[in-house]
Amino acid sequence: MSAAPGLLSGTRTLLYKEVLRFWKVSFQTVAAPVLTAVLYLLIFGHALEDHVKVYGTVSYTAFLIPGLVMMSVLQNAFANSSSSLIQSKITGNLVFLLVTPLSHWAWFLAYVGAAIVRGLVVGLGVLLVTLWFAPLTVVQPLWILAFAVAGAAMMGALGLVAGLWAEKFDQIAAFQNFIVMPMTFLSGVFYSVHSLPPLWLKVSHLNPFFYMIDGFRRGFFGVSDVSPWTSLAVVGGTLVVVCGLCLHLLRIGYKIRH
Amino acid sequence: MAAISFQQVSKTYLSAHSEVRALSEVSMDIEPGEFFGLLGPNGAGKTTLISILAGLSRATGGRVTVLGHDVVTDYAAARRSLGIVPQELVFDPFFTVREALVIQSGYFGVRGNDAWIDELLHHLGLADKANANMRQLSGGMKRRVLVAQALVHRPPVIVLDEPTAGVDVELRQTLWHFVARLNKEGHTVLLTTHYLEEAEALCNRIAMLKQGRVVALDRTSALLAGTASTMLRFKMDAPLPPELAAQSRVTGRIVQIKAHDAHEVEAVLGVLRAAGCQPEDLEIGRADLEDVFLDIMNGPEVKG
Numbered sequence: 431m432s433a434a435p436g437l438l439s440g441t442r443t444l445l446y447k448e449v450l451r452f453w454k455v456s457f458q459t460v461a462a463p464v465l466t467a468v469l470y471l472l473i474f475g476h477a478l479e480d481h482v483k484v485y486g487t488v489s490y491t492a493f494l495i496p497g498l499v500m501m502s503v504l505q506n507a508f509a510n511s512s513s514s515l516i517q518s519k520i521t522g523n524l525v526f527l528l529v530t531p532l533s534h535w536a537w538f539l540a541y542v543g544a545a546i547v548r549g550l551v552v553g554l555g556v557l558l559v560t561l562w563f564a565p566l567t568v569v570q571p572l573w574i575l576a577f578a579v580a581g582a583a584m585m586g587a588l589g590l591v592a593g594l595w596a597e598k599f600d601q602i603a604a605f606q607n608f609i610v611m612p613m614t615f616l617s618g619v620f621y622s623v624h625s626l627p628p629l630w631l632k633v634s635h636l637n638p639f640f641y642m643i644d645g646f647r648r649g650f651f652g653v654s655d656v657s658p659w660t661s662l663a664v665v666g667g668t669l670v671v672v673c674g675l676c677l678h679l680l681r682i683g684y685k686i687r688h
Numbered sequence: 689m690a691a692i693s694f695q696q697v698s699k700t701y702l703s704a705h706s707e708v709r710a711l712s713e714v715s716m717d718i719e720p721g722e723f724f725g726l727l728g729p730n731g732a733g734k735t736t737l738i739s740i741l742a743g744l745s746r747a748t749g750g751r752v753t754v755l756g757h758d759v760v761t762d763y764a765a766a767r768r769s770l771g772i773v774p775q776e777l778v779f780d781p782f783f784t785v786r787e788a789l790v791i792q793s794g795y796f797g798v799r800g801n802d803a804w805i806d807e808l809l810h811h812l813g814l815a816d817k818a819n820a821n822m823r824q825l826s827g828g829m830k831r832r833v834l835v836a837q838a839l840v841h842r843p844p845v846i847v848l849d850e851p852t853a854g855v856d857v858e859l860r861q862t863l864w865h866f867v868a869r870l871n872k873e874g875h876t877v878l879l880t881t882h883y884l885e886e887a888e889a890l891c892n893r894i895a896m897l898k899q900g901r902v903v904a905l906d907r908t909s910a911l912l913a914g915t916a917s918t919m920l921r922f923k924m925d926a927p928l929p930p931e932l933a934a935q936s937r938v939t940g941r942i943v944q945i946k947a948h949d950a951h952e953v954e955a956v957l958g959v960l961r962a963a964g965c966q967p968e969d970l971e972i973g974r975a976d977l978e979d980v981f982l983d984i985m986n987g988p989e990v991k992g
Contacts, residue, residue: 687745
């Protein structure tokens with residue numbers, strides 16, 4: 431990052447603008463995903479509460495809550511950066527940003543920063559509403575924070591990559607429906623992967639989303655399917671790769687500077 | 689040091705089936721304080737050239753500098769010196785006019801800019817729209833906001849890419865008044881436009897592009913003097929006699945015919961009389977930039 435004057439303030443402005451953008455339509459960007467998560471909780475919790483106990487003692491509803499919170503964090507972080515960028519590209523107002531002296535680092539920090547904020551706000555919203563359904567236990571809050579932030583950052587950066595690559599809204603929707611959704615649903619949000627047959631257990635272990643959810647859940651119950659350090663290493667590694675790709679694409683102006 | 693320097697700028701677009709050469713070694717320097725016009729028909733490469741200057745597009749060859757700053761290697765300093773009014777009527781629907789301006793200011797690291805923002809709003813006739821959402825504005829009002837956004841960081845070099853396309857007379861007047869004032873205060877202005885009378889009235893120097901090449905580059909007065917011809921203008925409803933049709937320019941019922949001296953004027957009038965035509969509002973005037981432009985654009989095709 432060059433040490434030009436005002437650059438930090440430029441980055442801060444872009445971060446502020448990105449946060450203000452989703453906040454102005456918070457009914458759609460915060461309230462709606464909270465409602466969706468609560469519906470999942472009501473329906474799956476109601477259907478499975480009496481049949482499933484996880485880690486021996488944890489009720490299914492209590493088990494489900496951290497998974498739903500993390501799923502909301504991840505999906506909304508992705509939605510924020512990807513939809514903001516594709517909207518600006520399609521409506522053409524990205525030009526306001528392209529003519530500024532902001533570096534690729536500034537773009538990256540601001541878009542990913544706003545994605546983290548949106549992810550955490552939605553996640554917190556889901557967590558608050560679910561307090562009505564099951565008592566909240568927090569055993570290791572640092573794991574919760576570490577995985578929430580790292581997961582949101584990774585998804586924010588991935589959303590930025592998708593937003594750069596896509597040329598139409600359908601392509602973002604496809605990215606969301608065919609990559610993000612299956613990977614979050616198959617990551618153990620709704621079940622402990624130890625209940626899976628051996629083959630699917632192995633497959634789950636190849637999914638970085640599994641480690642995000644598992645590590646995040648560890649903070650609530652003090653129990654997890656794999657060691658949180660392993661999860662942190664996998665999530666950290668994925669984060670570095672995705673951020674590296676994202677920064678590279680921004681630096682070369684991939685599909686935005688022709 | 690030139691305010692803007694284009695040095696052998698080339699741009700080739702690669703599409704699936706072919707190679708399109710949008711610019712071929714365009715070179716020109718625009719000096720500080722100039723009001724410079726860039727003219728050319730659609731597809732001549734004007735917007736491509738400006739996109740390269742603004743960093744929206746990358747040159748295939750050559751180099752562009754703004755006040756000595758290379759637009760690629762020293763892009764931050766170059767972009768800080770530039771204010772670009774884009775051709776497309778774009779806006780961010782999430783924000784009000786004032787928010788859009790405060791945000792744009794912040795991107796350039798300029799904070800506490802309210803006094804200048806108020807001045808811009810006032811001069812562009814936007815003061816009563818400051819708190820309106822961008823979506824609620826008419827096209828003309830959105831265009832004014834685009835101008836304000838380009839000027840919000842007080843750039844020394846201002847680029848206007850067809851700012852008056854599809855704009856009503858009142859806004860055109862407001863805009864030119866304001867831009868002319870900025871130019872008097874020392875800002876360099878680069879303007880592309882389709883309205884040649886605008887370029888003639890405002891620009892002290894003009895470059896004409898055709899098929900990606902500079903085909904004319906001179907002081908406006910020199911370009912006008914270069915043709916040194918007078919024009920005979922009149923209005924007529926009947927069709928022109930065939931011997932005049934080939935050398936005239938007809939816009940609706942206005943006919944313009946080049947006539948270098950009194951003899952040629954007489955000759956034209958003689959042909960009209962013989963054909964029984966009755967021209968109205970007859971006048972003899974100096975050739976304008978449009979005549980120069982058409983002469984140059986209708987000249988031999990550019991090879992390459």
